[in-house]
Amino acid sequence: MSREMQRWGDASIAFEPGNRDAGAGSHMQWSVAARGREMERVREALDRPEVLGVVITGAQGVGKSSMGRLVVSSLDSDPYVIHLRSASTGEGAPYSCFSFMLARLPQKYLSSPTGILQGITSLIREDAAGREVILVLDNPGGTDEMSTGVLMNILLTGAARIIAIAQQASDLPVDFHWFLQEGRLAEVQLETLGHEQTAEVLGKMLGHRMTAALVSRLHTASGGNPLLLESLVAEQRAAGNLVLLNAVWTLRGDLVMESAHGLEEVVRARWSKESPEAREIIEMLACARRVPLGRLAAVYDAKTLADMEDSGLLAVDDSPERWTSLRQQYVADIVRSWLTVPRRRQLRATLLDGQEPDAAGMSEQEILSYAALSKDAQVPLSPAHALAAAGAAVRHFDPLFALECAGGIQRSDPEWVTGQCRKAEALILMADYAKALAEVEDVTPEQLDTLPARQVAMYFAARGNAMRWAAGRAEEAIGIIHEGRERLAALREAASNGPSVQEELAAAERRLDLEGFAHAAYLGNYTEIIGPLETASADQDPAHLEHSLACGVILIEAYSVTGRELDALRLAEFVSQRMESLPATHGLRDYFRLAAFCAYLQAGQWRSCLRMLDSGSSASPSELQYRGAVLELAVGLANLFSGRGSKALDFLLPAVAQLEHRSVMGLLQLAYAATAFAYAQMGDSSNAYSYLAMENDAAGSGAFLSNRAREFCSDMARRWLGEPEARERLITAAREDLAHGRYTTAGLNVVGATVNGREEDFRLMDEIAGHRQGPLARLSALMAKGSLAESPRIMMEAADLAASLELDAMEARCVALALDYSRSISDHTTLRQAQARLDRLSQLLVELPVVPHGNTPLLTERERQIARMAGHGVSNRDIAKDIGVSVRTVEGHLYQVFAKLSVSSRRDLLGLI
Numbered sequence: 038m039s040r041e042m043q044r045w046g047d048a049s050i051a052f053e054p055g056n057r058d059a060g061a062g063s064h065m066q067w068s069v070a071a072r073g074r075e076m077e078r079v080r081e082a083l084d085r086p087e088v089l090g091v092v093i094t095g096a097q098g099v100g101k102s103s104m105g106r107l108v109v110s111s112l113d114s115d116p117y118v119i120h121l122r123s124a125s126t127g128e129g130a131p132y133s134c135f136s137f138m139l140a141r142l143p144q145k146y147l148s149s150p151t152g153i154l155q156g157i158t159s160l161i162r163e164d165a166a167g168r169e170v171i172l173v174l175d176n177p178g179g180t181d182e183m184s185t186g187v188l189m190n191i192l193l194t195g196a197a198r199i200i201a202i203a204q205q206a207s208d209l210p211v212d213f214h215w216f217l218q219e220g221r222l223a224e225v226q227l228e229t230l231g232h233e234q235t236a237e238v239l240g241k242m243l244g245h246r247m248t249a250a251l252v253s254r255l256h257t258a259s260g261g262n263p264l265l266l267e268s269l270v271a272e273q274r275a276a277g278n279l280v281l282l283n284a285v286w287t288l289r290g291d292l293v294m295e296s297a298h299g300l301e302e303v304v305r306a307r308w309s310k311e312s313p314e315a316r317e318i319i320e321m322l323a324c325a326r327r328v329p330l331g332r333l334a335a336v337y338d339a340k341t342l343a344d345m346e347d348s349g350l351l352a353v354d355d356s357p358e359r360w361t362s363l364r365q366q367y368v369a370d371i372v373r374s375w376l377t378v379p380r381r382r383q384l385r386a387t388l389l390d391g392q393e394p395d396a397a398g399m400s401e402q403e404i405l406s407y408a409a410l411s412k413d414a415q416v417p418l419s420p421a422h423a424l425a426a427a428g429a430a431v432r433h434f435d436p437l438f439a440l441e442c443a444g445g446i447q448r449s450d451p452e453w454v455t456g457q458c459r460k461a462e463a464l465i466l467m468a469d470y471a472k473a474l475a476e477v478e479d480v481t482p483e484q485l486d487t488l489p490a491r492q493v494a495m496y497f498a499a500r501g502n503a504m505r506w507a508a509g510r511a512e513e514a515i516g517i518i519h520e521g522r523e524r525l526a527a528l529r530e531a532a533s534n535g536p537s538v539q540e541e542l543a544a545a546e547r548r549l550d551l552e553g554f555a556h557a558a559y560l561g562n563y564t565e566i567i568g569p570l571e572t573a574s575a576d577q578d579p580a581h582l583e584h585s586l587a588c589g590v591i592l593i594e595a596y597s598v599t600g601r602e603l604d605a606l607r608l609a610e611f612v613s614q615r616m617e618s619l620p621a622t623h624g625l626r627d628y629f630r631l632a633a634f635c636a637y638l639q640a641g642q643w644r645s646c647l648r649m650l651d652s653g654s655s656a657s658p659s660e661l662q663y664r665g666a667v668l669e670l671a672v673g674l675a676n677l678f679s680g681r682g683s684k685a686l687d688f689l690l691p692a693v694a695q696l697e698h699r700s701v702m703g704l705l706q707l708a709y710a711a712t713a714f715a716y717a718q719m720g721d722s723s724n725a726y727s728y729l730a731m732e733n734d735a736a737g738s739g740a741f742l743s744n745r746a747r748e749f750c751s752d753m754a755r756r757w758l759g760e761p762e763a764r765e766r767l768i769t770a771a772r773e774d775l776a777h778g779r780y781t782t783a784g785l786n787v788v789g790a791t792v793n794g795r796e797e798d799f800r801l802m803d804e805i806a807g808h809r810q811g812p813l814a815r816l817s818a819l820m821a822k823g824s825l826a827e828s829p830r831i832m833m834e835a836a837d838l839a840a841s842l843e844l845d846a847m848e849a850r851c852v853a854l855a856l857d858y859s860r861s862i863s864d865h866t867t868l869r870q871a872q873a874r875l876d877r878l879s880q881l882l883v884e885l886p887v888v889p890h891g892n893t894p895l896l897t898e899r900e901r902q903i904a905r906m907a908g909h910g911v912s913n914r915d916i917a918k919d920i921g922v923s924v925r926t927v928e929g930h931l932y933q934v935f936a937k938l939s940v941s942s943r944r945d946l947l948g949l950i
Contacts, residue, residue: 103263117168176202287698428462461477494544511560589608634646759901760898832858852878
C-alpha cells in the first residue's frame, strides 16, 4: 500500500562494487552464499555412482536455472556440458531437444529411431573426448517422446548424467518418475529465502552489521529470491541509498527503484510472456496496490486471476476481503513508472466503474488503495478522502503519503485544522518536530472558533505533543493544554444540556486530561498523576475504552518509576488483555510495548523484555523504517542491563546508525551513551570515550525516562572506566529522584554508584530499597546490608539472586565482595566457593566490575582508570586529553601503578586490571 518514497536527491554513491567489505560481490559469490547448502546436496548426489542425475524443483522465479549453472561451474571434474531445452508444451517435433545434433549426424544413422539414438550417443561421446558429460534440461515438461527415449538411453548407458530443472517433479516425463521412485534421480527442492536466511546472506556478502529495517525491507522487496536480492542491493548502492555508517549498513530512505535497470530487465522479461489481460491486471495492481479479489473478479476473468496466483505473480491474503496485490513490490514500482497519466486514469475508471466511494464507509485498506490510485492518476481527492487517507497512512507508517494526501486540503476546507494535525503526526513519525509544530501553529483563532469540542481537544493535544518534542519548547506545552481547557470551558458554558452535547464535551475533556498526564510523565512528575490515572484506567465503560487503556499505559510507566515495579507488571498484563479488542494498527499498541518494556527492564527482568519484543506480530518493513531504531535500542539496552556488552553492541550500533539519520523521540544521545557503556563493559576505553564525546556533543531533548537512562549509561560508562567523579553524579541523581518519589531510578543510580562505595552510600541504597518492590529491590537491599556488615554469606545470597535474574555483572560484583569478606574473616569454605564462581564469571565478562582486593594491590580509582586505558594501548598524551589532566600527571600515576603491580610494561596491565 505504500507510496513511492524516492526523493533522496543528495545520496552519493558510497563504494566501488566488487569489494566484499563495501559491495555486493560477484554474482557467483551471492549464489554460493544463498544456495550453498542446496548446492552441496546436488554435488553429493552427483558423486554417487548409482545416481543418474538430479532434479532441481521450486516455484517460478526461485532461481532454479541459476542454481543449475552454479552447480555445473563448481564441479571439479571440468565436465562437458550440453544444455537442452524442450518446447513449452509436449507437442514439439520429434527429437526437438536434440535437433541441433541431428544436422551433424551421418546419413547412415538417420534411417531409423535406433540409428538416431546410437548416432546421438556416439556424437556426445566423441564431443566429450573422455570428459564426464552433464546434460542440463530446462522445462522438461514439454519433452517429446522421441527425445525422452534418447535421454533414457543416454542415462542408462552411462554416457551422461542429467540436471533437470522443473517447478515440480510431476512436470518430468512419465518415464523419469520411475527413476525418482527408485532413487536413481535425486530431487533437490529450492525454497525462497526466509527472513533469517536473507539476513545471513546479506551478512556474508556485505560483511558488516545491518539494521533490522534494512533486512526486513530487502527481504520483503525480494520475496526471498536470491537473484532479486542481489539486484536490489546493487541498485540501492548505486543510488547511494544503501550506505555504511560506523560499520553498520543502513538505508537512508525507502527503496529507490528509479534507476533499477537490472530489475527492469527482469520485469520486462516476465511481462513479455503474459497475456494482454494479465498485463492489464498487473498495471491495475501497480496503481491501486491492493484490491479486493471480488472486485478484480468482477472486471477480469477469474481463470486469469487464478493462473496469475499459481504462477506467483499475485498474492491473496486470508482476510474476508481477500485483498490481492502483486507479490513483488518492485514489479509494482517498475510497471507504475511505465504508465502515462491518461493510462492511469483509464485504469482508475475501470476499477471504480464510475462510482466514487463514500469516505465514511471505507476501511483503512480501501481508503489507502483509493487514494493511491487517485494520486497516481492525478485526480484530486476530496477533503474527506484526503483526511481519511492521511490518518490511515500514519497508522501504517507511511508519513510521506500522509503528507501528500493532507497537503491537498485547502485552508478554506472544514477539514483544514484536522489535516494540519495529521501533517504533524506524520512529521513526528519522521522526527521532524520543529516542522510538526509549525504545521499545527498554522491555524488561525478564527478557524479554532468554528470547531466542535472534540476537534478542539484533538487540536490542542496535537499542538501540545508537537511542542513537547520540539527542542527547547517542552515547558511551554502545559500552557497549550491550559488554553485548550479554557476553550472547552467556554464551549461548556455556551452549550445546551442535551446528553449528546455533554458527552461530546466530556470526551474532549478526557482527551486533554490524557495529554496532561502524558506531559507530566514526559517531565518525570509521576507522583502527581498516579491518583487520577488509577481512577481513569479503572473506568470500565466500553465507550471510554481507549481513554482508559491510554491512561493505563501511562500508569504502567508511573508505577515502574516510583518503586511499584510489581504493580506495574501486573497492570501491564491486565492492559495487554484489554488491548486485544483494539485494531492491530492502533497507535496505542506501540506506546504500550514501550511502557511494558521499561517496566520489565526496571524490574530486572531483561529476559522478559526480549520475549515481549519478540512476541506478537512482526513489525512491518515500513514500521521498522521509522521505529526500527527504537526496537534495536531496546534490545541493546536489555542486553546491556544484564552485563552483556558485546551482545548489546550488535543492536546498539545499528540503532545509532538509524538515529543519526532520524533521531526518533530524541534517543540519539541515549544510544551514544549506551554504546559507550557497552564498550566500557568490554574494556574498550578508546571506543567508550569516543561515544561519550559524541553523546556530549549531540543536541536533542527527550522524555524524563530516556534522559535519566542516558545519564545513567554515561555515568556508568565512566564508572567502569575508573572516573571517580561519576559516582558523585550518580548519587546526586539518586537523591534528586528520591526527593520526587522516583524510587526505582534512584535505586538503579545508587547501585551503580556503590561500586567500591562508601558507608553512607550503602545506607542510602538500603533506604531506597525499602520503597521498592520485586527481586531487584531485594537484590539491592542484600548488597547494601552485605556491604555494611561485610558479610560473605549475605553477599553470596545476593549473588544467587543476581544469578537467578541472569545479571552477570551484578553477580560478579557480589561474588568479588564475598571473596574479600570471606578472606578477611578466614571463612575458607565461602572463599573457595566464591573463587570458583568468580573464575567462571571471568570467562563470561571481559572486565569484572569489582576486582577483589586480595587479588591485586589496591589502586585508586584514578590509577585504575589510567592503567586500564594504558593497557589497551592508549598513549599517555591521549589519556591526558581524555580525562582532562596533564601528561606529567599520567606518567606519575603509571609509575605508581607499575610499582604496586610489579610490572614493567603497559602490555602486562591488561590482564591485571
